Each structure stands twice: as C-alpha cells, then as structure tokens.
Amino acid sequence: MQSEEDKYPQAQQVDGKPLALDIQHLTQVFHIGKTWLNEGKPLRAVDDVSLQVRNGEVLAIVGESGCGKTTLSRLMLGLQKPESGAIYVNGQALVDVDRKAFARRVQPVFQDPYSSLNPRRTIGEIIMDPLLIHDIGTLEEQRQRVEETMAKVGLPHRMINSYPSQMSGGQRQRVAIARALVMKPEVLICDEPTSALDVSVQAQILNLLQELRNELNLTYIFISHDLSVVEYMADYVAVMYLGRFVEVGPARDVLERPKHPYTQALLGSVLTPDPELGLPDIDLGRGFPDPLNPPPGCRFHPRCPKAMAVCSQKEPEKLTVDGTEVECHLYAKEDADIPV
C-alpha cells in the first residue's frame, strides 16, 4: 500500500530545528516458533508506532507488561533493526549511521542497577568504559570526564575505586546514570529507572534526573508502569497496549482527562495513600490477551467496559481529540452508528 518513499519519509522539523527523536511508523514483528521450513507465527510487538519528542522534553511510555515497551526501547537504542519504519535522532536517520555512532547519541539507563553493572569492575572503570570503546580523548581527559560526571550525579570522588557490591541501590543507579551521561548523549532512554528502588531513594533519583535535564537540556524517554512517577516527570505521555499507542498527548491532558477507556482504567488502578478511598472498583476482565492471537477490531475491546458492536469489527483510526491522539471508536461519530 505504501510506496518506498512513504515508508521512509523525511525527518520532520519544528521551528526549523529537527526533533530530538522522531519515530515514524515503526513496526517490529517477531516470528515465534520459526524454523528453516516453517514461517512461524507473527507477533507484532511494536505495530505502526510514531512519536515525536522535542529537545529537552520528557516522553513517558506507559503500559502493562507484555505491551511492547521494552521492544520499543530496544529499537530506539538501535539494539534491534525494525521490520519497517524509521528513527531519526536530531534529523539523522538511524539506518544512515553505524551502531557505534548511534550509541554516542542515545544511551540507556536500565531498571535493575544490581544486574546492569559488572560486579568485578570498579565504578571508575564502569563509567570510563564507553569512552574507551568510542576512543574519546586521552587517558587524562577520560579520567577528568569520569570525575566530572561522577560529581554531576552526586557520587563522591572517593567511590571511584569502589565496586558495585559496596554501594546501595540508589548509588548504583547513579553509577548507571553516570555511565550513560559520560558520552554526553542527546537522548536518554530510561527503562523503569526507579522501580527496583525504595521510595525514599526513588525520590532522590527522580530529583537527580530532573536536575540533569534542566542542566544539560537532555531528552528523556521514560518507560514506566508507575503512573504517579510518570505524572511527576513527563511532558508527554504515550499509552501502549498490545504494541500500539492507544493514546498520546500532553501529560496534563492524558492524566487529568484520559480519553481512552484503557488509560482511564490504568489511572483508576493507581493507589494513592489515602485511607478513606479503599480499593477502586475496576473491571478489566481477566488479564492480558495473547499477543499471538490479538483480538479483531480494536485490540482492547474484550476488556473494555465501553465496548460497542463496531469495536470487534473495525480497527479504530487515530483521531485527534482536544490535542490528544486517541485510537478509540468512542470518539468517531460515524462509527457509533454502525448496526450490529
């Protein structure tokens, strides 16, 4: 249906400047059970996802486990080649640059600082590694840059020769952030950066990420399932369900006036520490559908409390409602009239 040109359109520009991260029609399909004579079953982990993030902005991606958040982050990090679609970082397409050059510009911070740091290397070595791999500067310059970065993330200089096992969870996550920052990246992809940490430490790390963003004009892709953290950090929110973005918009709009029934259910499940409220009464049916056999029509309809006849027949189109992009039949006037 699409011509080659449509498939790889040019990077968009805003106010004459390219976007920090521009993702267009990204699709990743895994073939489950594939053998040399069997095609396997297609699993559309990321299905026609587009997103635009400006410099210095924070985009949060939320969704349940298995919705494709992590696959999307791997694509954005260039760790996997997408089946189709394009990723641009500051106007430059990922396909045009090699893996190493790309890694200089987009860096990850992972969930679990206990498994993402090599236990047999010192903090100094861990943070210096990217500089060695990319062969940046002389040894003296590298040392200096490691020290600067450590100071930036609030790690005392004396820890440079410590091992990860000598540090607390919060300090380890600071090391992981320092390792990402030492490359002076443009985009930081944070995959559940605080979910392995205690609440008091989570607050310290969130405050640090916020300070670094203001200081270095960093762009964050913030992947999280904790909506109170998302609300605190994000400028824009994308809600993902079975590989698709079902709602994308400014954080304020999405979190205060959620349009998609799935977003509404997610927000309804947030437990604020208010003893008077008791447990929310949400009914989403039982569990996540099998991504190998996604339901026809709208993928959310088997769990949706507001499902109509049309929802099981036709895939909803992307609509813009009050500045938020929503994929839901509720907001398409003509769809609601289709008889059963």
Place this chain on the structure above:
Amino acid sequence: MSGAHHYNPDDPPVLEVEDLSVDIKVPAGTLHAVNKVSFSVRPGETLSLVGESGCGKSITSLAIMRLLPKAARLSASKIIFDGQDLAALSEKQMARLRGNRIGMIFQDPMTSLNPVYRIGDQLEEIYLRHKGGGRREARERAEYLLEKIGIINPTQRLTQFPHQLSGGLRQRMMIAMMLMCDPKLIIADEPTTALDVTVQVQILQLLRSLQEEFRMALILITHNLGVVARMADHVAVMYAGQVVEKGSSADVFRHPTHPYTRGLLECIPHPGQSATRNKLGSIPGIVPSLVGRIDGCTFRNRCNYAFGDCATAQVGLRDVEDGHSYRCLLPPETFAAGKLEKA
C-alpha cells in the same frame, strides 16, 4: 468500600506478638535485624507492616513462621497464635501449622511455584498432607477454589504448568493454594509487587473478599504506601528493625507523626505534582548498619530534627493519642507545622 472495620475489635487476637527480636550472627558481630517488635491481629483484620528494604519486615514474618535461617536467633516474650505459644512448639508441630492454619503468599509467584509439577499436583499436595483424605477429594476442593477465585476453566488450568500462566494467574494459584486448608491467618509478603497495576487491584480485591468471607486475619507486608492505605486497618511503620509508628490506617496516614513516616509520604509524587514545579521530598542518607550495639534513635542520622539526646537516650514508643503511637523524643506538636523542614 473503605479500609476499616471488617473485624470486631472485641474479638480475641488470632496472633499476638510481644517484644519479638531477631539477632543474626554475621562475621562482623551480631546484626539486630528485628528489635522488640509487638503487634496483634484479630479475625478479619488487616495489619500492614510497611517499610523499606532492610527494615526487618520480612524477617519478622519468617520469625513468626519459624522459618529463620540457622544463623538467626529468635527471642520474644510472646508469640501466641490461636492460643498456642509458637516459640514453644516443636519443629514437627510447627510444620503442621504452616500452610494449614497459617498461610503465606510471597512476592514472586514464579519462584514459589515448582516449575516441574502441574498446578493441580501442587495444590493437592497441601490438602493431602494436612487434611488427609483422598486425591479425588483434594482435586474437587482445588476445582471449587479456582472457580471461587474467578478462574475460568479450572479443570484445564489444574493440568497446566506454572510457566503457562501469567503473573496474575500464578498469584491467584498461590492464593488458592493457601486456601486449600482453612488458614486463620495469612501472611502476605509483597503479594502484588511483581504485578501490573490493574492486576494488583484485582488481586487485592480478591484477598479482601476472601478475608471477609472466611474471617481470616491478614498480615500484609509491603513497601507500597498506596496499597497499605487502601487495604490495612492497622499499620506498623518499620525502620531499621523497629516499629517507629503504629496506629489505625486513618490515624497514621492522616496524622503521620514520626519524621520517617512523614518523610516517606513526601517521597511519593501526589496527583498533580510535577517535577518542573515542585520537587519531591526525599530522605537524605541511608539506613544505618544494624551490626553491634544500637544506641539512641536509629533514624537520627537522617532526621532533620535530631539533637544531642537522640544519640544516647532510650527512645520508646509514646502515644500521640489513644491507639496511635510513635518512637521519638520530641512531642507531636514539633512536627505539626506542615512540611518537614530543616531544623
């Protein structure tokens, strides 16, 4: 549906714990993991032990079940479960209680289910062991329970292996397993931490309804203050092996008094709070080492209100009001001025 009063305050407690301490021998000396913790739960009541990693909440639950590692030493002036002194029971008698009259649910349902046995076999095993009876009886009970907790197609589910189930389903299986016998007390250690938010709500709703129906007492151990506020009747906030504040859920969340409780609550972003406008509160520093002698207040090195006496004085629990107490030298009025401020 509000958190409070699914129990009768005049009922005798199912479990009464007084001055429970756990010391663990480590190469550097003795680690005081739990230090004189006291609480009680009544039938149908939910008590929550809340705190961050290392505060001793899990060790407390293991101590009640007498499942502590060999290097640990348990002491208590009272651990009475349903009229029996748990500390005085033999290992054999204790084994008869575990899984039978006291049920446990752990955080990660994947590691607490055996991957090489079918779900059905694992559920039946408990029944056969504690209740005797035949396999058919056990299978019928398992099917009945799965249906009861809302599992579609229970007969087929029982023939599946744990890896074939989603996280939420596995946790439901753990709950069914715990119900195979009829426990009077459930100890749930972070039962929903590994689950998605929507599934978390469903599991909590299930626990709540089962608890009401069977009048079970629930000890809910978690670090998630939202879960505590919505589920618990009573709360004990733990820090460094001690209970630093306890009371009814309404009192503790509406009038948090101990600086640690107040700090914890300020660490969670509220609805409407955003990083660009107001910074999150955070508690500086880290939890102190619990090895060796502990003098004074354990929170003093992270506390904005700390003064000279905090390092030396015996800090006991004192009342804010009836049934709501906290462990601090300063009177509650000190903290009344809204936000936690640098002293």
